[in-house]
Amino acid sequence: MRLTVFGTGYLGATHAACMAELGHDVLGVDVDPDKIAALRAGRVPFYEPGLEELLAKHTASGRLRFTTSYEEAAAFGRVHFVCVGTPQRKDSDAADLRHVDAVVDGLRAHLGDAPALVVGKSTVPVGTAERLAERLEGKAELAWNPEFLREGFAVQDTLRPDRLVLGVRSEPAEALLREVYAPVIDAGTPVVTADFPTAELVKTAANAFLATKISFINAMAEVCEATGADVSVLARAIGHDERIGSRFLRAGIGFGGGCLPKDIRAFAARAEELGTGRSLAFLREVDAINLRRRERTVELSRELCGGSLEGKRVAVLGAAFKPDSDDIRDSPALDIACRIHLQGAEVTVFDPEAMDNARKAYPALGYAVSAPDAVRGADLVLHLTEWPQFGALDPAELAAATARPRIIDGRGFLDGARWAAAGWEFHALGRPAQPRQERP
Incomplete structure (x- = not known):
């Protein structure tokens, strides 16, 4: 399957490389051209055991590519993962959702008429998915698939997670996510639909x-x-x-x-x-x-x-x-x-x-x-x-x-x-x- 992953930080780079390892064709997307250049060269801009080897393997095979173009990404895949950060706001304890909103808005502007599923993985305050689903209405369906990565074990936690949580509103969306994660599910990972x-x-x-x-x-x-x-x-x-x-x-x-x-x-x-x-x-x-x-x-x-x-x-x-x-x-x-x-x-x-x-x-x-x-x-x-x-x-x-x-x-x-x-x-x-x- 052809997938896109928006955000190539700790979560996004790991998810992109691991999805390629599961057999998908993956396009990683980021607005930072220096980060994209490093990833294209097979270099991970942070330390995570096992990740650089996966990145090098799948960039060399062509299964994993990177771009700064939202237009290219929207045309590339049917399933789009949102993996950007949600840091603490400078003026309060609340989460800063600017990056999540920017990805959804940027992607929506380039989506055509073909069916698309946008999958949130970023950690967000409850109620965010409902708001984003309304913004995508008429362009794409939304699902929420939270990440549970531990730094130092992120590759293992993606390829062999202890559970998958699929926040979905339709059977087709659930079926599509189950197809994405088929090798993981077939290995016995429990799935919780919510x-x-x-x-x-x-x-x-x-x-x-x-x-x-x-x-x-x-x-x-x-x-x-x-x-x-x-x-x-x-x-x-x-x-x-x-x-x-x-x-x-x-x-x-x-x-x-x-x-x-x-x-x-x-x-x-x-x-x-x-x-x-x-x-x-x-x-x-x-x-x-x-x-x-x-x-x-x-x-x-x-x-x-x-x-x-x-x-x-x-x-x-x-x-x-x-x-x-x-x-x-x-x-x-x-x-x-x-x-x-x-x-x-x-x-x-x-x-x-x-x-x-x-x-x-x-x-x-x-x-x-x-x-x-x-x-x-x-x-x-x-x-x-x-x-x-x-x-x-x-x-x-x-x-x-x-x-x-x-x-x-x-x-x-x-x-x-x-x-x-x-x-x-x-x-x-x-x-x-x-x-x-x-x-x-």
């Missing part, structure tokens, strides 16, 4: 639940710090309850990225617009708990440095908001690094993939070529992005390079006993400190 409002709410509700679970265990970390309890043991104990489960119960500096924070804020803002603000008022506290963990990390850093960060050398391991990504949008790691820098510390950052993005966005920070280089002469080390490479570091080797082997594990990821045995003073949020053990 109306527009439900399809829109699935993504925002899922993000709200995930954010709540993460903030819950971080709230428990606050209580554990006040009482001397260990949040890691607490999480393990309650995680055995099958009604709760253990996933995303690791306390730390909280969530970030370009989706979760802005999506829960937009959800709460939309609830206010609908007159049901009280139903999602708890999301404001979820957001506040999340941000407090960053503040607590800075506070703990200051405490460990004798009450002042002025003139201290602090190493930060991690810049991306999560591992297997170079995305620094709302990165807790860089937020903490900047706050510590503003308190007078000399901060040096290392990340396996996000260094270029971090340097461009935060040029006042220092940057190292490796983790050992970052910790050299450090008075304090902060582990803030849980890259597997950091878990595999030799703590004894790193200890010898520091001015003082003292670390805060902001992700609850490192083996505290191993680091303490290697001579480190080990701290983690919500857990009792592990004093350094003198090595024989």
Whole structure:
């Protein structure tokens, strides 16, 4: 089938390459000519495991092409996916839908008389699909097919998703989407058919639940710090309850990225617009708990440095908001690094993939070529992005390079006993400190 994908950012580029992998002829569309030029050359402008290989494979075969022309795109395919971003508005917590509206209006202006299906994948406030369907009336039918991609696993989540949600109003629209996703459905992926409002709410509700679970265990970390309890043991104990489960119960500096924070804020803002603000008022506290963990990390850093960060050398391991990504949008790691820098510390950052993005966005920070280089002469080390490479570091080797082997594990990821045995003073949020053990 011939498909178009509007928007070639994180969602769109991934969707386009994966649709080509499923056997479709795909045309990616973007208004940014530099981005299109890079994609035509087989280069992905961000880091996502497995994506560059798919892109190169299908641009070489001719199954995947890119353009800046809406006219070409409208004539190319029968199914048009809308995959542009919906960032937080600068003047409120609400979602900025300008890019979504621009795609729909631009596409509508070039659609002919042939049947067409426009499929929204962008995360939008409930009610958006109804409004867009009215704008497309007489030109194309609308469907809503929310995405559930995890950065670092986006290719896997597209080719082998845990569910497909099809927001449709007609049997032909559902049949067409089932044809698009036939290889995925045949592999056993569950399909949920829904109306527009439900399809829109699935993504925002899922993000709200995930954010709540993460903030819950971080709230428990606050209580554990006040009482001397260990949040890691607490999480393990309650995680055995099958009604709760253990996933995303690791306390730390909280969530970030370009989706979760802005999506829960937009959800709460939309609830206010609908007159049901009280139903999602708890999301404001979820957001506040999340941000407090960053503040607590800075506070703990200051405490460990004798009450002042002025003139201290602090190493930060991690810049991306999560591992297997170079995305620094709302990165807790860089937020903490900047706050510590503003308190007078000399901060040096290392990340396996996000260094270029971090340097461009935060040029006042220092940057190292490796983790050992970052910790050299450090008075304090902060582990803030849980890259597997950091878990595999030799703590004894790193200890010898520091001015003082003292670390805060902001992700609850490192083996505290191993680091303490290697001579480190080990701290983690919500857990009792592990004093350094003198090595024989």
